[in-house]
Structures are given as structure tokens and as C-alpha cells.
Amino acid sequence: MSRRQYPFHLIEPKWQAKWNTEQTFRAWNPGETIPERHPFGVRHALGGQAPEASQLPPKFYILDMFPYPSGAGLHVGHPEGYTATDILSRFRRAQGYNVLHPMGWDAFGLPAEQYAIKTGQHPRITTNQNIATFKRQINSLGFSYDWSREVDTTDTGYFRWTQWIFLQLYNSWVNPATGKAENISTLVFPAECNTEDLKRKYCDSRRLAFVSEAPVWWCPDLGTVLANEEVVDGKSEVGGFPVVRRPMRQWMLRITSYADRLLADLNTIEWSDSLKKMQQDWIGRSEGAEVDFALPGRPEKLRVFTTRPDTLFGATYMVLAPEHKLVSEITTPAQREQVQAYQAAVGRKSDMERTELAKEKTGVFTGAVAINPVTNQPIPIWIADYVLASYGTGAIMAVPAHDTRDFEFAQRFGLPVVQVVAPPDANTPWQGFTDDGTAVNSSGASLNLNGLRTPDAKRKIIDWLEAQGFGKRTINFKLRDWLFSRQRYWGEPFPIVWKKDIDGTLYHQALPETELPLVPPALEEYKPTASGQPPLARAQEWVHLADGSEREVNTMPQWAGSCWYYLRYLDARNSNRFVSSAAESYWMGTAGKTTKATPGVDLYVGGTEHAVLHLLYARFWHKFLFDLGQVSTAEPFYRLVNQGLILGEDGQKMSKSRGNVVNPDDILVEYGADAFRLYEMFMGPLQDTKPWNTSGVEGVYRFLGRVWRLFVDEASETEYEQSCTTLAPEQQANLLASTIRLHLSIQDVTPDKAQLKSLHACIKKVTEDLEALRFNTAISAMMVFVKDAIEWKQRPASAMGTFLQLLAPFAPHVAEELWEKLHGGLGKAVPSLSYQAWPTFDASHLVEDVIEVPVQVNGKLRDVISVATAATNQEVEAAALASEKVQSFMVGKTVKKVVVVPPKKLVNIVIG
RNA sequence: GCCGCUGUGGCGAAAUGGCAGACGCAGGGGACUUAAAAUCCCCAGACCUUAAAAGUCGUGCGGGUUCAAGUCCCGCCAGCGGCACCA
Numbered sequence: 001m002s003r004r005q006y007p008f009h010l011i012e013p014k015w016q017a018k019w020n021t022e023q024t025f026r027a028w029n030p031g032e033t034i035p036e037r038h039p040f041g042v043r044h045a046l047g048g049q050a051p052e053a054s055q056l057p058p059k060f061y062i063l064d065m066f067p068y069p070s071g072a073g074l075h076v077g078h079p080e081g082y083t084a085t086d087i088l089s090r091f092r093r094a095q096g097y098n099v100l101h102p103m104g105w106d107a108f109g110l111p112a113e114q115y116a117i118k119t120g121q122h123p124r125i126t127t128n129q130n131i132a133t134f135k136r137q138i139n140s141l142g143f144s145y146d147w148s149r150e151v152d153t154t155d156t157g158y159f160r161w162t163q164w165i166f167l168q169l170y171n172s173w174v175n176p177a178t179g180k181a182e183n184i185s186t187l188v189f190p191a192e193c194n195t196e197d198l199k200r201k202y203c204d205s206r207r208l209a210f211v212s213e214a215p216v217w218w219c220p221d222l223g224t225v226l227a228n229e230e231v232v233d234g235k236s237e238v239g240g241f242p243v244v245r246r247p248m249r250q251w252m253l254r255i256t257s258y259a260d261r262l263l264a265d266l267n268t269i270e271w272s273d274s275l276k277k278m279q280q281d282w283i284g285r286s287e288g289a290e291v292d293f294a295l296p297g298r299p300e301k302l303r304v305f306t307t308r309p310d311t312l313f314g315a316t317y318m319v320l321a322p323e324h325k326l327v328s329e330i331t332t333p334a335q336r337e338q339v340q341a342y343q344a345a346v347g348r349k350s351d352m353e354r355t356e357l358a359k360e361k362t363g364v365f366t367g368a369v370a371i372n373p374v375t376n377q378p379i380p381i382w383i384a385d386y387v388l389a390s391y392g393t394g395a396i397m398a399v400p401a402h403d404t405r406d407f408e409f410a411q412r413f414g415l416p417v418v419q420v421v422a423p424p425d426a427n428t429p430w431q432g433f434t435d436d437g438t439a440v441n442s443s444g445a446s447l448n449l450n451g452l453r454t455p456d457a458k459r460k461i462i463d464w465l466e467a468q469g470f471g472k473r474t475i476n477f478k479l480r481d482w483l484f485s486r487q488r489y490w491g492e493p494f495p496i497v498w499k500k501d502i503d504g505t506l507y508h509q510a511l512p513e514t515e516l517p518l519v520p521p522a523l524e525e526y527k528p529t530a531s532g533q534p535p536l537a538r539a540q541e542w543v544h545l546a547d548g549s550e551r552e553v554n555t556m557p558q559w560a561g562s563c564w565y566y567l568r569y570l571d572a573r574n575s576n577r578f579v580s581s582a583a584e585s586y587w588m589g590t591a592g593k594t595t596k597a598t599p600g601v602d603l604y605v606g607g608t609e610h611a612v613l614h615l616l617y618a619r620f621w622h623k624f625l626f627d628l629g630q631v632s633t634a635e636p637f638y639r640l641v642n643q644g645l646i647l648g649e650d651g652q653k654m655s656k657s658r659g660n661v662v663n664p665d666d667i668l669v670e671y672g673a674d675a676f677r678l679y680e681m682f683m684g685p686l687q688d689t690k691p692w693n694t695s696g697v698e699g700v701y702r703f704l705g706r707v708w709r710l711f712v713d714e715a716s717e718t719e720y721e722q723s724c725t726t727l728a729p730e731q732q733a734n735l736l737a738s739t740i741r742l743h744l745s746i747q748d749v750t751p752d753k754a755q756l757k758s759l760h761a762c763i764k765k766v767t768e769d770l771e772a773l774r775f776n777t778a779i780s781a782m783m784v785f786v787k788d789a790i791e792w793k794q795r796p797a798s799a800m801g802t803f804l805q806l807l808a809p810f811a812p813h814v815a816e817e818l819w820e821k822l823h824g825g826l827g828k829a830v831p832s833l834s835y836q837a838w839p840t841f842d843a844s845h846l847v848e849d850v851i852e853v854p855v856q857v858n859g860k861l862r863d864v865i866s867v868a869t870a871a872t873n874q875e876v877e878a879a880a881l882a883s884e885k886v887q888s889f890m891v892g893k894t895v896k897k898v899v900v901v902p903p904k905k906l907v908n909i910v911i912g
Numbered sequence: 913g914c915c916g917c918u919g920u921g922g923c924g925a926a927a928u929g930g931c932a933g934a935c936g937c938a939g940g941g942g943a944c945u946u947a948a949a950a951u952c953c954c955c956a957g958a959c960c961u962u963a964a965a966a967g968u969c970g971u972g973c974g975g976g977u978u979c980a981a982g983u984c985c986c987g988c989c990a991g992c993g994g995c996a997c998c999a
Contacts, residue, residue: 003950274916274994281915281995288999306999319999361997384997391998398999404913405997478998608993682936684925688918689992696924699936705951777926780935787935790952854931859980861931899930899979906930910979 005705006712008672010733012813016142024832025089025144027100029571030056030586039835044096053586060097061587062089063566063637065606065614066104066151068558069130070111074137075654076662076680076692081605081643083677084686084775086143088603090809091770093144094838100587101144102569104151105131109558110222110238113490116526123490123526127154137664141673142812144834149572153561154490158568160517161578162560163495165621166209168628170496170510173206174257181208181257181627200507208254208624209484211508216483218246223528224487225250227557228480229282229613251485251494251554255620259283259477261634262619270639272687275611282612284478289462291397291471293318293370295330296378302326302370305392305476308399309465310449310457312374313442314420315397316410318381319363321389322346330381332367339364339383346385361386361409372397373470374444374461384409392476407432421454482617484557487534489526491555493518499549508552520555562614563621566601566636578630589632604637605686607645615640641773644689646680651691662692674811675701681775681810700779704814706786707807709743710795711818716741742821743795751796753845758788759799760845766806767841775810782807797822802839855880856908857889865907873900880907 019025028034030053034041041047044057062085067078082103089101105127112123112130131152138145151158172181184203193202204210217226221241225248230237255262263283266276288307295302302318320327322343331339342364363384372379386405387396400410400417410417419430421437436454443450447464449457465471485494495511495518511518521539529537536553537543543551564578571583590599615637622636647653648660655661667676678700684690720739724732751759762785769778785803789795801822808815816833824830848869853876855863863885867876877900880886886909893911900907 005950272917277916278994284995284998286998304999308999386997386999388998396999403999405999408997476998611994682924688925690924693924693937696937702951703936709951776924777935780926783935852931856931856980859930864931897979901930901980906980908930908979 005701006708006814007732007736008674008704008813010729010736011817012140012142012673013729014733015813015816016139019142019144019832019834020139020147022832023148024834025093025099025101025146026148027102027146028056028098029583031582039832040093040098042831043835043837053582056586057096057098059100059587059602060089060092061100061601061603062092063101063569063601063604064103065604065610066106066562066565067134068106068109068111069127069134071115071126071130072656073130073133074664076664076667077607077646077654079138079141079664079676080646080680080686081607082138082141082143083680084641084643084773085603085605086141086677087681087775087809088770088773089144090812090834091838093834094805094809094836096837100149100569101146102149102151102572103138103143103145103147104149104565104569105134105153106558106562106565107131107152107154108491108561110488110490113488113526116489120524120526122522124154140668141664141677144812149569151565151568151572153565156517156519157573157575158565159492159561161568162492162556162564163516163518164513164578165564165625166492166556166560167495167510167513167516168630169253169624170207170209172208172624172628173203174208174254179261181624197501204508208257210252210254211249212252212481213247213249214252215245215247216250217243218248219243224534225483225485227483227559227613229616250483251552253482253484253620255482255617256477256479258620258623259285259479260475261623262479262616265619265623265635269635269637271637272640272642275608275615275640275642278611279616282479282616284476286476288474288476289458289465289471290393290474291373291465293373293397295368295370298330300326302381302395303393304395304397305474306397308402308454308458309461309471310439310442310452310454311399311402311420312372312397312461313439313444313449314399314401314418315372315379316400316416316418317379317398318370319387319396319398319406319409320366320381320383321387321394322383322385323389324383324394326395327366327383330366330368335365335367339366342383349385361405361412363409363413365413373465373468374442374447376444380415382409382413390480391478401431402434404432404434482620484560485554486557487528487532488555489520489523489535491520491557492560493520493536493555494552496552497545497549498552509549559614559617563618564625566604566618567625567631584630585632588636598638599633600636600638602638604640605643606640608642642687644685644687646683647689647691649692649694654692662694667694667697671697671701672704672813674814675704678704678779678810682779684776686773686775703783703786704811706790707811708814708818710786710789711743711746711800711821713741713743737820740821745793745795746797746800746822747794749794749796751799755788755792755796755799756845757848758785759802760841760843761785762803762806763839763841764843764846767838770809779810782810805833805836805839808833851904853880853904854906855883855886856906857886858910859908862886862889867904869904871904873902876900876904876907880909 024039028040031050033050034046036048038047064082064085085101089099093099107127112126115121115126116123153159171184173184173187174180175182184207187203187206189199189202193199217231219226219236219241222236222239226236226243231243235241236243263280263285266279286307288305289309290303290305291309291312292301292303327339361384363382366381366383368381369378370381398406398409400406400415401419402421417431418441420440420442421433422440423430423433423437439449439452439457447461449460452460462473495516496508497511498506498508500506520536521542523535523538525538526535528535534553536555543553567579570587571579574580588600618636622631623634625631626634648658650660652658652660664676675697679697682700683696717740720736724735727735762781765781766778801819804815804819819833820830850866851869852864853867854861855865863883865879865883867879877898890911895909896912897910898907
């Protein structure tokens with residue numbers, strides 16, 4: 001290894017240890033006693049007091065997506081977001097905020113369980129080891145987390161409250177009158193619910209946590225069911241194993257009751273457009289109508305959902321999903337064989353095959369017809385797998401003229417195509433025209449849509465359908481209820497028992513809150529049972545209760561713990577409540593003196609992979625808790641930023657198999673944490689995807705070396721190096737502090753004009769860039785300052801100290817060390833740089849006597865002239881025209897126009 | 913197929929409609945050194961010339977608006993991401 005630029009290997013552990021023992025980054029809740037000498041107390045004159053919320057400075061809550069502590073440890077992608085939030089946290093602290101910046105572990109999950117199946121080692125042990133590794137690595141980067149608030153989703157003190165929230169969901173329903181969740185006890189039973197059993201069923205059909213027998217995604221390789229959001233292209237998101245559709249008894253959460261609010265409230269939060277779009281698409285709201293078609297000779301109606309009721313006159317056939325329950329009833333004997341064969345063929349197809357796009361439309365005629373309510377004509381009913389049982393009513397009216405899929409189907413099977421919409425542009429062919437236009441061929445006995453523009457036609461026909469009792473306005477969502485149970489061991493057990501009725505039917509019942517936490521039983525064997533039961537079923541003594549009831553043996557999905565961890569941080573050690581209302585309203589609300597703060601989490605940074613999983617689930621739980629009055633905001637994460645992916649040096653996604661994974665530990669040994677942090681931020685904009693380049697680390701490392709040498713006398717450093725070789729690291733650190741002297745150029749003098757200009761330009765740029773999360777350009781501004789300062793014969797201590805304050809959020813270790821040297825001299829105690837007030841920028845220092853103004857002729861740069869700052873536009877123009885270079889371009893031409901861009905930015909002379 | 917984002921030197925990138933390429937990497941030259949490393953200084957978009965200067969072209973492609981376009985508008989192309997028979 002080459003000679004170190006500066007002794008980061010001594011500085012970094014020294015400051016990390018100091019921050020740890022002094023609890024420098026402890027965030028204070030209202031009512032907590034702040035120690036006398038804590039730098040936060042000193043800064044805000046609150047030392048030794050226990051201030052109320054109104055006495056505390058404004059809060060700022062900066063949150064990272066907490067990691068799953070895998071066995072592989074940290075890779076360089078993790079610290080990207082963590083570094084950004086840490087810089088912001090340190091910046092906000094300096095600005096005087098009470099900053100909450102916590103970290104924890106999303107530690108339930110499959111890898112620890114699979115390791116347990118392989119080796120028999122309890123997931124608790126694996127998890128603890130992995131957490132220890134992660135924590136060591138995270139700490140080695142000098143992040144300013146308040147570890148007193150660390151959470152671990154697998155800790156009983158944590159998951160008892162996950163189970164508690166589940167019980168609240170179980171005991172709640174959404175009142176359609178208010179659209180909000182209430183306790184199940186407010187349900188009013190209809191008259192026909194006159195037995196305990198019927199009442200129970202009525203409640204169960206409305207609970208936000210309920211049991212369903214519907215078909216679910218079963219992943220044989222993982223031995224568990226998965227949520228819609230966890231299935232990607234017919235494979236499991238984790239591991240990429242095939243999944244099959246299979247009816248099973250499962251726990252669901254009624255997230256669909258919140259679909260509307262989850263969509264609408266996206267407008268109240270600052271997330272990227274693309275992320276909002278992903279959630280919007282996932283929720284998939286569409287407005288339209290349900291229309292009933294009569295079935296000749298049958299009492300029931302065939303109900304369809306359509307977003308284009310205005311095209312009803314063009315509905316020439318109907319299509320049912322092959323699984324639709326009416327299919328077997330309406331199919332004529334002549335068609336039965338064909339229909340059943342088709343149903344069987346579809347059932348054998350994987351989901352992948354069914355949604356494959358290139359394939360031709362398939363389907364079979366049922367032999368039955370339905371009556372089009374506007375034309376009164378019979379139209380044939382088909383079944384086809386392009387209609388999905390799970391969306392709308394599982395049946396459609398087909399308007400081949402104005403729907404691409406219906407058109408393809410009609411072409412294939414020779415079904416009639418009737419135009420009912422005229423495109424706005426007469427040259428556009430009407431066949432397959434799916435946009436808005438004008439209704440044509442759309443009149444009947446009591447309804448005429450002809451000539452109406454599509455939106456008006458929709459309105460008119462829905463009014464007509466409602467008046468006639470043929471249908472009604474409806475909104476449909478793509479969002480499905482959330483499948484909430486898994487057949488795993490390493491997850492939260494459900495606080496539910498199953499009881500038997502007198503007649504032997506099973507029903508579920510919640511455990512009382514006093515029995516929480518419900519801890520998973522000890523097992524010898526973590527595999528599912530031979531009969532396919534979840535692993536918890538192996539613990540017979542745990543499952544079977546004295547009263548004959550049995551415990552639920554499914555567990556909650558990994559998402560459960562991450563749905564509310566950001567709330568637990570607010571009051572992480574509270575054993576009476578999941579969070580106290582005082583802590584919740586101070587950190588999440590806008591109460592008290594938090595004028596500059598925003599409601600909820602002020603900034604949440606994480607990867608984009610959670611766009612429709614964690615971020616949707618957490619919003620759902622938060623809204624539910626809001627309805628119950630448990631939290632004070634409707635949204636949890638006010639502002640969210642997705643950090644971009646860091647690719648390997650080869651420009652490919654980092655992966656073990658490609659061998660391009662960069663381990664932060666290796667970088668730290670060679671260059672130190674400050675250089676690592678600086679490089680992660682210098683690579684490019686936080687949100688962008690960008691490749692790693694280790695020699696880029698070298699660049700910022702050299703920069704830190706230059707900073708060091710600005711402040712430190714090299715002769716004293718050589719002295720130190722010669723005498724420390726035989727000492728232990730701790731003694732080396734002491735020697736470092738006592739031997740190394742400040743650079744002789746550092747003097748107690750007033751900065752001159754040029755120095756103030758350099759410094760204030762840097763303050764301005766760094767401050768503005770931090771506000772806007774432009775870390776890369778903030779760093780280049782500091783590099784420019786250092787270039788200037790290297791030239792200075794005298795380096796004013798005050799200006800150099802201010803620079804260290806700007807550097808501190810990015811490279812806190814070296815900044816603290818130099819700050820201490822600058823202010824403390826030898827052995828004198830200096831308060832941590834972390835709570836020094838952020839420097840303010842003074843524009844008057846940037847004013848120059850003479851300004852260089854570029855001069856263009858016909859838009860091309862021809863000269864740069866110097867003009868006095870006080871010069872008027874006329875004087876600038878005259879000076880520009882007088883320039884010799886400019887003159888040479890104007891020979892034989894006339895000046896048509898002169899544009900002078902204030903304030904002395906540029907002159908453009910237009911000639912011709 | 914639909915939606916969103918992004919296209920700038922050899923590379924990562926910068927630029928409220930106003931000097932394109934700040935800052936950094938890699939590269940070249942020099943100083944220091946017995947030498948190397950480290951450090952410090954200088955050069956560095958392409959082209960064409962030149963003794964030097966100057967000049968021409970340049971932000972994916974084609975148009976447009978403007979005194980002035982990487983930036984705004986229209987039409988393409990490519991890459992990345994999301995959704996994908998959602999009626």
C-alpha cells in the first residue's frame with residue numbers, strides 16, 4: 001500500500017468511539033432530560049432540562065429504508081442512501097433542527113429460515129450474527145444514527161406491537177358512510193342476522209383482516225403462498241421460482257377498502273412522478289358502469305363492467321372468463337363438450353402462457369345469448385381466456401369496432417363489427433379506433449346518443465341505464481386484497497385461535513392483547529410438515545390449547561414488520577404502547593414549534609424496488625392507524641427520494657455470479673470512511689444509476705489529503721510517523737493528537753477580500769446544493785475552495801474553520817479532527833463540530849470591482865471584455881462595440897440590434 | 913403495445929434560455945527523487961491549419977421558436993425502468 005494521504009485509520013475510530021460514548025447523535029423526545037453537557041443541550045440552551053415539545057427546536061425526521069441483514073453483509077449500494085441521509089442529518093443538526101435519524105433491522109425473512117432448514121441452526125442465531133456484521137459495517141462509515149432507538153422486527157418487544165396492530169385490523173371494519181375504519185363493535189346487524197353464528201359471519205365478512213378461500217399464488221419451491229405484488233412474470237420475486245394458482249384458506253387484509261384514499265392522497269406528498277405513477281397503475285382505478293344483460297329464459301342477469309358504456313350500441317357479443325360461475329349454467333348441451341374442453345385447457349395453462357401477448361385469441365361459443373339492453377337484440381355469449389375472472393365482474397360486453405382485443409377476437413371468429421364512434425379526424429379509420437370521438441349509430445327507442453362527444457355520451461347513457469334499472473355508475477380497481485399469511489417459521493405468528501362450533505364448524509377468534517407477544521415455538525425441524533402444513537404445525541403442544549382450540553399456524557409476511565417500523569423509532573423502548581402519543585405528535589405531527597418541519601417523515605430515502613410493496617402496504621397501515629386516531633397524519637412519508645442503483649465497474653448490475661461486487665470493507669481499509677462517503681456522493685446525482693469506479697475513490701481521497709495538508713504541518717507529521725511505528729493504535733492516536741501541529745500558514749488574521757469571496761461562494765453553493773440534495777456539485781465547490789486556499793500564504797483560522805463546517809456533513813471524521821486541532825490546541829476540550837451553527841452566506845463578499853462580460857457577434861463568442869461593476873447597460877454596450885475583435889467581425893456590416901443581458905452576463909451584437 | 917425517465921469528451925459528470933464540458937477519473941508533459949511511489953505545476957472535445965494566432969464543427973437524429981437552445985416546441989431513434997389482454 002502506498003503512503004496514506006492522512007491518518008484516517010486513527011482518526012476515524014477515535015471519533016466514532018467518541019460519538020458513541022458521548023451519545024452525540026441521540027435525538028431527544030419531548031419530556032426527556034437532556035444531560036448538562038450534551039452538545040445539543042448546549043447549542044439550544046436546554047442542557048439539564050426536560051423540555052416540552054414547544055420548547056424543543058423544530059424536528060426533522062430523516063429515514064432510511066432499514067435493511068434485511070443478509071449473510072453477505074453490506075455492499076456499496078446500501079451506504080449510498082445512508083450516506084445521503086447522514087449528510088442531510090448532520091446539515092439539519094447544524095441548522096438547529098432536532099434531528100431524528102434512526103436505523104434498524106427488517107430481520108424476519110426467508111434466507112435465515114432456509115439456512116435453518118439446511119443446518120438446524122435457529123434463525124435467531126443467524127439473524128443476530130448478521131445484524132452484528134451489518135452494525136459493525138454501518139458504524140465503520142461514521143453514520144450519525146441514534147442507536148438508542150434501534151429496532152429489530154424479530155424482537156419480541158417489537159413484534160408484539162406488529163401483532164397488536166394486526167388485532168386492531170382484525171377488530172375493525174370500514175364504515176361505508178364515513179369511508180373510515182371503526183371498531184367492529186359499531187357494526188349494525190341486519191334483521192336476518194338473528195343468530196350468533198350469522199352475526200359472526202357478518203362481522204367476519206367485514207373485518208379488515210379476514211380469512212378467504214380464494215385461489216392464491218402457491219410457490220412449491222418456497223413452500224409458501226405469495227402476494228400479488230411478490231409475483232413477477234409468473235415467478236416468485238424472491239428466487240424466481242414458478243408459482244401456481246391454487247385455492248387455499250388464507251388470511252387477507254382488506255387494502256381495497258383504502259384504494260381510493262391510497263390513490264387520492266398521492267397528491268398530498270412529494271414523491272417522484274414515476275413512483276407515484278407506479279402506485280397509481282398498481283391501484284388501477286377506472287371509472288365506468290356495470291351493465292346488466294338479460295338472459296332469455298333465465299331469471300339471473302349477466303353483469304359486465306365497462307369503461308365505455310357509450311359504445312353499448314356496438315356490443316355485438318359477450319365474453320365470460322372461462323372460470324365464470326354462469327358458464328356451466330348457460331352452456332347449451334350442443335356446446336357443452338367444447339366448452340368443458342376449453343375450460344380444462346385454460347386451467348392447465350400457467351399464468352405465463354395465458355398472458356403471453358403474441359398469441360392468437362382463443363375462445364368457444366357457449367350456445368347461449370344475452371339481450372343487449374339498448375338494441376333489444378340477442379347477442380352470442382362466448383368464453384375466452386382474454387377475459388380475466390379476477391377483474392370487474394369476470395365478464396365483458398365486446399365492442400369489436402372500438403376495442404383492440406375485441407376486434408382481434410371478432411376477426412378470428414367472424415363476429416359482426418358495428419361502428420358506434422366516429423373519430424374526430426375523418427381520415428382515421430374507425431375500425432379499432434379506441435379513443436374519444438363522436439357517437440354514431442347509437443339510437444334506440446328511448447335513447448339517442450348520436451352526435452354526442454364520448455364523455456357526454458357516457459354520462460347520458462349511464463343516467464339512462466340507472467333510470468331503467470339496467471346498470472349503474474361504478475369504479476373498479478386493479479388492486480386486490482393483500483394476501484397476508486405465509487407458510488413459514490421465521491415470521492410473526494398470528495394472535496388467532498381456531499375454535500369448533502357445536503356443529504363442528506371451525507371459526508377464528510382473536511387472542512386478548514394481554515397474551516401478546518405470541519412467540520413462535522421452539523422447533524427441531526424447520527421444514528413444512530409432510531402433509532404440507534406450515535412448520536409451526538410441528539409444535540403440537542404449542543398448537544393445541546387446553547380448551548380444545550388450535551392456534552393459527554401460518555405466519556405474517558416479511559412486510560408486516562416494515563409497515564410501521566418508522567413509528568416505533570419515535571418511542572422504541574415503550575412497553576405500554578406501540579408509540580406514545582406525545583412522541584408521535586412531536587415527530588410526525590405539525591404541533592408545537594415545528595413551523596419549518598413537514599408532517600410525517602420529512603425525508604425517506606431508499607431503493608425503487610419497494611415502489612408497490614412496502615410503500616403501498618405501509619401507507620395502508622398508516623391510514624388505518626390514522627382512522628383509529630393512533631397517528632396524527634394521513635400519510636407516513638411526506639417526501640421520498642429513490643437513490644439510483646450502483647452498478648459494478650463493468651457497468652453491469654452487481655452480482656456474485658458476475659464477480660463485480662464491491663465490498664465497502666475493502667475500500668475502507670485503503671481509503672477510509674470519509675473518502676468512501678465522499679466518493680459515493682461525488683459519483684453523480686443521488687437518483688441516477690451509475691457505475692462504481694474505484695480509481696474515482698482515489699480522486700476524492702487525494703482531495704481529503706489536500707485538505708489535511710492545508711491544516712497540518714508536514715514536518716510535525718513526519719516527526720509523528722517516525723516515533724509511532726512501534727506503538728499500539730490507541731497510543732498512536734494519542735501521539736497524533738499531541739505531536740501534530742497546525743500548518744504555519746494558519747493564523748489568527750482577518751480574511752482578505754479574495755479569501756472571503758472564495759469562502760462565501762463555497763458556503764452559498766454547498767448550502768443550496770444540500771437543500772436540493774445535489775451532493776456531487778457541493779463536493780466540487782469544496783474542491784474549488786481548496787484549490788484556492790492552497791495558494792494562500794496566510795490562511796485565516798476563522799475562514800478555514802468555516803470551511804471545515806461545510807465539509808463536516810460529508811467527511812465528519814477528518815473535519816472533527818481538524819476542527820479540534822484548530823480550536824483546541826494541545827489537549828484542550830472542544831465541543832463537537834456536529835452542533836456548531838451552520839455558516840451563513842453573505843452576498844456582499846461576492847461583489848467584484850470588475851466583471852468579465854462575454855461578447856457575442858450573431859450568437860458566436862468573439863471576445864470577453866472587462867467592465868466596472870457599476871457600469872450601466874449603455875456603458876457595457878459601448879465597451880462591447882469598441883472591442884477590436886468585435887470590430888473585426890463588423891467590417892462592412894451594419895449593427896441591427898444589440899442585446900445586453902443584465903446583470904452584466906453577456907452582450908450579443910446582431911449584424912447583417 | 914402503453915406509460916415514465918435518460919441520451920453531453922476516452923470515462924463519471926456540470927451548466928435560473930445567455931462563454932458547453934465546472935469538478936473528478938483515466939491520459940500526456942514537466943518539477944522533486946539515484947529511482948520509484950507520493951506530492952506539486954502545466955496540457956487536454958473534435959477537425960483544419962500554423963512559427964504563433966486565428967478558424968470551422970460540436971450536447972442521439974431531423975425540423976421549429978428565439979438576438980441566443982444541452983435547456984423550450986413538434987417528429988423520430990436508442991437505452992433503462994414500470995405496466996402488460998385490467999374491458
